[in-house]
Amino acid sequence: MSAHVDLSDEELNSLTNSILIRYGIDFTCYEPKSLKRRIVRLLNNLELDSVHALWLRFLKDQQFVYTFMTEISVGMTSMFRDPVFWKSMQRILISEYSNKSSLKIWHAGCSTGEEVFSMGILLQESHLLEKAKATATDFNQAAIGIATAGVYHKIKMIENENNYQQFNPKGNFAQYYSKEASDCQMNLDLIKHAKLEYNNLITDPAPFPFLFDVIFCRNVMIYFDSKAKENLLQKFYKALKPGGLFVIGFFDTMGHLIDSNQFDLVDEHAKIFRKK
Numbered sequence: 001m002s003a004h005v006d007l008s009d010e011e012l013n014s015l016t017n018s019i020l021i022r023y024g025i026d027f028t029c030y031e032p033k034s035l036k037r038r039i040v041r042l043l044n045n046l047e048l049d050s051v052h053a054l055w056l057r058f059l060k061d062q063q064f065v066y067t068f069m070t071e072i073s074v075g076m077t078s079m080f081r082d083p084v085f086w087k088s089m090q091r092i093l094i095s096e097y098s099n100k101s102s103l104k105i106w107h108a109g110c111s112t113g114e115e116v117f118s119m120g121i122l123l124q125e126s127h128l129l130e131k132a133k134a135t136a137t138d139f140n141q142a143a144i145g146i147a148t149a150g151v152y153h154k155i156k157m158i159e160n161e162n163n164y165q166q167f168n169p170k171g172n173f174a175q176y177y178s179k180e181a182s183d184c185q186m187n188l189d190l191i192k193h194a195k196l197e198y199n200n201l202i203t204d205p206a207p208f209p210f211l212f213d214v215i216f217c218r219n220v221m222i223y224f225d226s227k228a229k230e231n232l233l234q235k236f237y238k239a240l241k242p243g244g245l246f247v248i249g250f251f252d253t254m255g256h257l258i259d260s261n262q263f264d265l266v267d268e269h270a271k272i273f274r275k276k
């Protein structure tokens with residue numbers, strides 16, 4: 001299999017439609033260029049030479065769809081990713097929630113949990129953890145499993161610690177985990193406030209009977225086309241309390257889709273918005 005394999009639009013469409021029909025998992029509204037890139041990377045890794053060979057894999061192996069989802073969807077994540085954002089978030093939460101009795105958070109697309117642990121640490125250091133309740137969702141079960149276990153390789157922890165030191169130069173990151181051979185076990189009390197569960201942002205409704213004070217959807221919508229982004233924005237708008245905060249990632253180039261009749265920009269650099 002050469003690295004130069006090119007996937008035609010027809011091949012991509014037939015694959016995503018077949019996956020939708022067989023499994024009910026919708027990749028048809030993913031941004032085609034990045035989806036193609038990821039599928040070609042997977043074909044190379046599996047030493048397969050065509051979409052047809054990939055589809056045979058789906059048919060032969062019942063579990064393969066989970067491998068596919070992991071390869072296609074799990075992206076880069078780390079604790080305190082973009083430390084400037086976390087500092088801004090902390091300033092806002094301390095000033096607005098120190099005197100409130102509850103703080104409800106949704107991490108939409110939480111991946112392997114680094115974002116949830118970062119928020120746990122932020123909340124603890126801001127004396128807000130006791131009043132916080134969070135829902136952390138992803139459509140990748142393997143990622144949710146890793147988030148729930150809170151075990152990360154020590155090489156990844158170097159990046160996590162560097163980010164944390166930028167967020168809180170006086171803090172002691174080592175207090176939040178214990179070392180075990182090549183892995184580090186995060187203190188699970190940091191995510192006790194969070195319920196980790198499966199949710200597909202494209203096909204499932206927001207499964208919560210209450211409204212949120214903060215919704216994170218960082219570095220998730222990069223995968224979606226404009227229509228899917230617009231639909232999702234409406235879902236988040238409805239799921240937020242008036243005055244609630246909505247956060248996207250540094251690489252989410254979708255600020256222009258956020259309706260200024262619905263949201264105010266709170267911090268342009270940190271990409272934090274507020275429901276009107």
Ligand SMILES: C[S@@+](CC[C@H](N)C(=O)[O-])C[C@H]1O[C@@H](n2cnc3c(N)ncnc32)[C@H](O)[C@@H]1O
Pocket residue numbers: 073074075076077078081108109110111112114115137138139140143199200201202203217218219220223249
């Ligand atoms: C790059 S990670 C972002 C993790 C974290 N929010 C951060 O910024 O570090 C993107 C996550 O979005 C999830 N995702 C992609 N499409 C999804 C969908 N349709 N429903 C739910 N999660 C999805 C992926 O499984 C992946 O875990």
